[in-house]
Amino acid sequence: MKTKFFTLIILLTLLQGCTNEFPKDKAESVAYITDDITTLVVPKGHDLRPITLQNTNINLSEESKADIVKIKIFKIENDTYKLLFDGAIDREKSISSLIKIPNHVGLLAVQADLARGTREWVLTPNELGSLVIEDEVLIDEEDSENKSATAAKTSAAFSKDNPPSWNCGDYAEFNGNDDGNFQITTNSTQSLTVTKNTSIYICSGSSWNPTLLTDWGSKLTIYVASGASLSLRGSLYSTTYNEGTFNGVNTIFTNKSEFNNWGTANIVGNLGVFSDEINIYGGTCNISGSLSIEGHFDNDGGTVNVGGSVTISDKLHNKEGSTLKVGGDFTVNSGEFKNECKTTISGNFVNSKKVEFKNASYTAITGSFTSNPSTDIKIEEGSIFKCASITSGGNIKGNHGYSIIETGSITFWSSSKQFKGELDICSNSYTDGMGDNKVINSCTTFISTSACSLGYNNAVDNDNDGAIAGVDVDDNNASVASYQYPQGQNTFFTSLYEDLYPCMGDYDLNDLVHNYTYQESISNGENASITEIKFNYKFPAIGAGFNNSLVLRVMDEDNNATLNLESSDRYASSKITRMHDSQNNTTLFIFNNIKTIYTENVSGIINTVEIEYSDIPVISGTVSNINGAYDEFILQDGKLGHEIHPLYNELHRNYSALNTPTMYNDANNFSRCDDKSLGDGNLFINANGFPWVLTDLPMDLPWPKEGVLILEAYPNFDDFVISNPALDWYSSINGNREESQIIK
Structure with missing residues (x-):
């Protein structure tokens, strides 16, 4: 077991009784020894992200009854399904993308709304690279x-x-x-x-x-x-x-x-x-x-x-x-x-x-439908049934996926008979007492066209983007046809920043703790790409004397990207600065004065000695008119030009501007102090390949206490760096955490 020595020197301790902040002198607040960090060498190609970029290739079988199928992809964490993708495929269009799979996730689920109901595949991440969506064989014994x-x-x-x-x-x-x-x-x-x-x-x-x-x-x-x-x-x-x-x-x-x-x-x-x-x-x-x-x-x-x-x-x-x-x-x-x-x-x-x-059938009766016996009628497996009126002596049942019944007047001869199961009754005559708790009366169920069926809710394309209303996640926005949730819907990832760049600092990686989750809006067509993002940000800890700024950078060839702050009672949109980088065709949205969500003392530190602020606000917003990709970095003390970026991101291999600094960056930092950036795209690293940022940590992660090395807080981090990039070093199992050294 390695031994690490560190000493935390906190100035102005006597002021604790007067203020909730623990000021840290910008020049000398922590005496540190970084032997373990300086001796750990990051192997070439290891980006220190504990995730896999999984190639996804999902196609619709030629034998499928439905021409268009809604698809959802989930990661499974502790038996909980977390949505990663919400969209559709057809006979010409597949899902072909990269999905972030955390090291601790071993199973995924794909759900397809097929003609005869929803079918689910539970599979390993590798199996996502070649999945054919096929109808489930439903056996009728008779x-x-x-x-x-x-x-x-x-x-x-x-x-x-x-x-x-x-x-x-x-x-x-x-x-x-x-x-x-x-x-x-x-x-x-x-x-x-x-x-x-x-x-x-x-x-x-x-x-x-x-x-x-x-x-x-x-x-x-x-x-x-x-x-x-x-x-x-x-x-x-x-x-x-x-x-x-x-x-x-x-x-x-x-x-x-x-x-x-x-x-x-x-x-x-x-x-x-x-x-x-x-x-x-x-x-x-x-x-x-x-x-x-x-x-x-x-x-x-x-x-x-x-x-x-x-x-x-x-x-x-x-x-x-x-x-x-x-x-x-x-x-x-x-x-x-x-x-x-x-x-x-x-x-x-x-x-x-x-x-x-x-069997996803289509029945259209110009006149009335009358069923005399008290036996049940089955309308099921995503079928469509249309008639002028219904009179029935028995129950009408749906199963294996919602079916549509479109009709006029409805009469059951007995009060004990009703619609049951997965049916969507499209009738002005329908009342709640006519159906059980599974029956709906929305007329919104989507049923794809097929060789047998004309489909339902499948002819309207309000935004003319080529994705019909039934499968378009936003049919009022021509630039949006599907959603991706790279972190998982309503799930936060974490970035940990060390802000003394280009010097190493104490490498406690708590100078800015940033939790984030995104919803990516994807356009339709062969060149589908990210056109809009919705973000939720939290900053649960700020262990820096600097007043750092977070930068959200988006690809923006035409300089028309816009940010709309949607939800924050503690942070005003006036604190966000918009700048365009014309050399790289990107736009920067700079979140200044982040500390003010907690305090007006810009030199105070937040939640890195103990939890003083338990109420962590969420900053939410939308950025529109994006040309395919986005990333994040920080500005030390809010200074334009003093950028601190994560390691090279393979996800952005087609967007070189996002793997380089902006036109405003001071390149002289690359030759100062501990920065040993190379000319091969590996920037913002020290001599051993360590960055000043750990990002894409796939959970709402506890952070090291003030002055505690990341290796002291997470003892298995070195194994992850040196020999096992698939290790879930961050999780709460297998002795991954030294609980006394972290804040949570």
Whole structure:
């Protein structure tokens, strides 16, 4: 263990009874021995900041249902989430930035407002460098069983994305006989009676419009190639795989038939479904009349247009990637309807059994929605449901992310029924008694556009910055689209200053203790950068006889940066001096006379012997019209030209002006006393590479007592300097602090 010797000499001690300040002579107030500091050598490249600048690369998966996703990034400290970033990504825009990760932080959290609710990733800082935002797979047990049953029937032959494959020319030409595999390469009207297993392959450019087709035993399978056509009338018993065009007139799919579509199906008149295997895997199904379902009809990636009404007595499932458009009324009798994509209905909707609207779906009903049974209706997973009015005998429930219900009048047949869960009810008829404590009535929920949904609150861009209102953190400011909180929202970092530069001084690093937290406003677009900052400053200790000034320096090419002091009853904006550095395109905001927040005695010291001032004021403000970056330093005794800066900051590698002094600095200081600044960008350092400032200390840090070396207050600081830049030497664990030597 190293031994350090130091002696504190306080002058005018007898005046303590008359004043709260402990004056310290500017020329000789502390006798000090700095053997440990002078022998510690800072390794090249070590900036003494106990943080990591973590590269962030967050992208939206191509498979995401939402086109735009709100993103929040948090650091996790003692199980507490502290916000670092608030913004959005889309299919063209990722999050690519540097984030400050303190040495004591081992986990981060990323939250994404996806189409079906908020998903969270808890990850290490390194994993932030390559994160793909993907939808969470939500498993519906009933759907899973149905899919498994269907897969068992079809997986051996084809999948929804891959129709059965075959080659024209592999089969004999069709001649009207059954019992075999035949191809059609002409425009045929040949009749067929089927009594044995038979396959007909209609080649591209060919057609089959049989004068008569008899297949009572359902032994016929028809394959229609892209560019081919099949025309049938009335009741069908066969299995059809259609990649071309199917033409039907008043078609009925009987219970033994099967129809799989990837092409175009045109039904003139009505369509009746008694089969459990009607699958629109792609393409379009046009029905000029009405659709009646007493079997299973799955729209599984296609578009179904019904000119008339729809009546369901079994199952209609409008799955992900599908569109259903109905020109008349929609009635669910003894069956069920599920919408997982886009459904529009021009008439009224009446439910007498079971309906669900989920998977970030979009449902628009021109008329009313009436649900007769007392069973629950599900509108969930970020879905949008619109209708003229709602009448319901059961609860209407939301889950897995807020869904929107936009409607007129609302009636529940029983006072015990209501809206429940994550629903935003956009209706002038809504009253608090209609929903539980999770239901909101704001109409402000953002839902992104997607292949299925038109989205909600996603068409307005009030400030025309290219970021829509739903994800723009400030849609009334064209220069702001997202926020970064480099210290963590409502979290302070600390800078410790030694002010006897260019001489080392006592290196107790308490001459100015500065706590700070920033909110950075980031613009939108490819060249997104900081355009505005909000700051909160505290100065809990000032152990200096000098009346030092803090300088907030911002990049400002056009000399139009402005500072607005927003909150301080102890510090006036008149004490802030604005100066422009035309050589470096920066503007300086100089906070003079900081000590006056405590006392008018400019030579007094504050809170470095003991806490005399427990009420620490916060100085808050906003700086606008910034060109990308900012930093801080101090002026010794408020003298322009006597600057004291931190070490080179890699964060500002693209802003060289912030890693150099201002045009007003007295460069002669670089050759005086202990300053041994080098010409390689390492300025304001002594012979061993030590600076006069420790900055980006990632907490509201206790400071050394008057005359106490930083090594005495924080015994592990030397290990951090010499061998372990990842050490959290400042935290309250692992013997990091000598409690008797610090003020807190």
